[in-house]
Amino acid sequence: MKGLPELDLDGLTHVLVLVAHPDDETLIAGGLLADLPRRVDVDVVVASDGEASHPSSPTHTRERLARLRRDEVAEAVQLIAPHARLHLLGLPDGFGARDDGLREWIARIVDAVVPLVDGARTLIVSTYAQDGHPDHEAVAGAASSVAWRTDARLVQAPIWLWQWRPDEVPWDSIHLRTLSERALGLKARALEAHVTQVLPLSDQPGDEALIPQELLDHFRGAEEHFIPVRPGETSPFEQLHGRQADPWEVRTSWYERRKRALTLALLPQERYAIALEIGCSIGALAADLADRCDRVVAVDESEAALATATEALAGHGSVDLVHAQLPEEWDRLERDWLHQDTGDGRPDLVVVSEVGYFMSPGRLAALADRIRESLSDAEHATVLACHWRHEIVGWPLRGDDVHAILDARLGLPRRSELVEDDVVLTVWSRHAATDRDET
Missing domain, CATH: 3.40.50.10320 (LmbE-like)
Known part of the structure; x- marks a missing residue:
């Protein structure tokens, strides 16, 4: 024709x-x-x-x-x-x-x-x-x-x-x-x-x-x-969380409990105003972050996971649970939850834990760019990433790949890194406290 x-x-x-x-x-x-x-x-x-x-x-x-x-x-x-x-x-x-x-x-x-x-x-x-x-x-x-x-x-x-x-x-x-x-x-x-x-x-x-x-x-x-065709897929985690309340055993396995302890230990500031956790799953890390932050905005694309998190975080009034797909819904996240227009709700801590390799390289790069923009005016800015280092079947990235993309695009100095056989944790920060008086 x-x-x-x-x-x-x-x-x-x-x-x-x-x-x-x-x-x-x-x-x-x-x-x-x-x-x-x-x-x-x-x-x-x-x-x-x-x-x-x-x-x-x-x-x-x-x-x-x-x-x-x-x-x-x-x-x-x-x-x-x-x-x-x-x-x-x-x-x-x-x-x-x-x-x-x-x-x-x-x-x-x-x-x-x-x-x-x-x-x-x-x-x-x-x-x-x-x-x-x-x-x-x-x-x-x-x-x-x-x-x-x-x-x-x-x-x-x-x-x-x-x-x-x-x-x-x-x-x-x-x-x-x-x-x-x-x-x-x-x-x-x-x-x-x-x-x-x-x-x-x-x-x-x-x-x-x-x-x-x-x-x-x-x-x-x-x-x-x-x-x-514009590609896309239904979240692979919705059915997973619908079948199992804790599919990764984050509350019971020693690996998960130790990893959360390491995450908290690597944070350079004693306290943060607002933490943004991307990929919060059932809220185990969000609960721990609430003890170190005035407010936690915990985001996940699975409604079933957030339903479990809501029950688990019933006593944590400082945690807001948000259903959103990132980076695609970042503008809505900032408008409705981080108050970009008023400038009083931008995070000074962003945690990307066990979620980066469930994105394409392009989507992960776009997410890193949005994080960089959101933290650009923060005097104290910290990003912490934590990922499994082995192959994720059906996805192109491993944990090391995720951290390399973040390192290239966040625009923040790398402060510390812990690399083990199974897991890598990396912290990027600007103007981090270096002595007791600065905390």
Whole structure:
């Protein structure tokens, strides 16, 4: 269709195609992959083997179909992008329609894909969130989570929407990729490689070709269609806190209790006016900070966690619990809780504990920038960060990475640091007290 913008690939060094079944990758992005220069890295991730494509076949078992379709996608990807890395996750075909375990299937996809992403230099291409096929929509949700966690760009592409609900195609959001003659030829050959989908398995009922001819004709066209999507995800902590009152055992484990004691010991000031705790969970550290601060503003994105914290902090009138997602809702936090307009409620202590690696690098950098701005006029300003140093499955940052980003962006001198095998604690401060008279 004329007049639609072309999909911009400038600055990309990596393309990751994330789809539900073998053949999806060729249908939505075969031409794009074929036209990419070899210097662009490519990963193709296929969630399931598509073994349920012909549930009534009298000639092919699910196991046989799975083997054939794995071979077909390997051949197709070799044709359109010989240098691509192919990843077959082996999830059960139909996972998107299953209420039991769907979250776990999506989590498995996210955990597998996050390590493949090269941050903002990656474009993720996935199936469409409103395609009408449960597996396609589940993969779209996983792709959105991956992009949210890694700062990757995200576009999605319909498949069955063209056939089932063509009047609902969001043309005002479509970006095109006009294909070269070479890419068109390679994509056509790759489509033919998916024999089990484009041709009948046999002449018996139940073995009919899966993809209708008119849909194949659409995907053999000179343009591919992509919908840029702003990534995001539901907080992964809401369900966790809903299932368990204390999912990290912060009140009972020695590691957690010792870590809080170390946190308090490293604070350079004896007392603070206002502490802002980002990621307060169930309020254990907020309660301890209340003994050292006139007021504590404790923020978390999980309402279930804050409900538990409300009960635990019933006797601490100096603690305000705030439901907010940071850094996105920082302006609301300052307006409603830190009183930016009057200037009398800015924090002089900010604590970022065990939350930084649950952000993308870009979101964490933005959070550090907002903290720096908020503390810019404080005579005594302290930021304390505390994080686990091991891998956080499904997220790109570890504790050391978090502290490196904070160190680069806070604009405060680093006062002290404690590094152990499991945990790192770092304090940045300005005009910290150095003797008894200054406290």
